Amino acid sequence: MEASKARSGWVDDAFYAVFEKELKRLNEHKIRLRVIGDLSGFSHGLQNQIKNVEEATASNTQMTLVIAANYGGRWDIAQAARSIAERVALGELSPEDINEAVLGEHMQLADLPPPDLLIRTSGEERISNFLLWQTAYSEFVFLPVLWPDFEQQHFDEAIQIYQNRQRRYGGR
Numbered sequence: 001m002e003a004s005k006a007r008s009g010w011v012d013d014a015f016y017a018v019f020e021k022e023l024k025r026l027n028e029h030k031i032r033l034r035v036i037g038d039l040s041g042f043s044h045g046l047q048n049q050i051k052n053v054e055e056a057t058a059s060n061t062q063m064t065l066v067i068a069a070n071y072g073g074r075w076d077i078a079q080a081a082r083s084i085a086e087r088v089a090l091g092e093l094s095p096e097d098i099n100e101a102v103l104g105e106h107m108q109l110a111d112l113p114p115p116d117l118l119i120r121t122s123g124e125e126r127i128s129n130f131l132l133w134q135t136a137y138s139e140f141v142f143l144p145v146l147w148p149d150f151e152q153q154h155f156d157e158a159i160q161i162y163q164n165r166q167r168r169y170g171g172r
Contacts, residue, residue, distance in 0.1 A: 012046045015069075019053045026053075030062035036108040037071030038079075064112060071108070073132030080106035080133075107133050114138060116167075119158045121147045137169045 026033055035050045042050075083106045087093040093102070104110060114134045120127065123144035127135065141158040143150075 012043050015042075015046055016049060019049055023053055023056060026057050026065070027060065030060040031057065032060040032064045033057045034064055034066045035069055036066060036076075037069045038075055039070065041070055066109065066112070068130070072129045073127075074129055076108050077133055104133065109134055117141065117158065117162045119143065119155075121145055121150055139165050139167065
């Protein structure tokens with residue numbers, strides 16, 4: 001229990017420091033911030049800080065920076081299903097109305113287009129429970145470089161690989 005509190009305190013402190021330091025720069029560059037994941041494990045103070053930074057950058061339209069914190073694709077699908085079940089229980093939705101589109105509307109990134117390309121660093125060739133729903137038709141590039149060593153040349157390599165692919169979106 002104490003280790004969990006210590007870890008939570010460290011995480012809270014790290015997020016606070018980054019948000020305080022970067023908020024001005026996010027707004028200067030018109031970058032909207034989104035934090036996705038199960039934030040209930042964070043302190044109420046940090047949850048409020050995240051909400052405040054998201055609100056402070058909500059009207060920025062140049063780019064959206066998404067931070068996945070305590071996020072998992074299975075969790076995302078489960079919370080979407082729970083949200084739909086709650087709507088059915090309230091009579092707002094009938095079971096017959098539930099389809100892929102409705103489920104997609106309840107996912108964490110429902111307001112953003114699905115990624116065209118997912119670049120996985122470290123040489124691992126798996127997606128590790130990341131954006132399971134959203135990457136259904138994404139192209140994947142696996143590179144053997146660790147994230148701290150990822151540079152422009154690696155990004156260029158991934159883009160070159162992507163450009164040489166024929167996108168079929170599940171078709172033949």
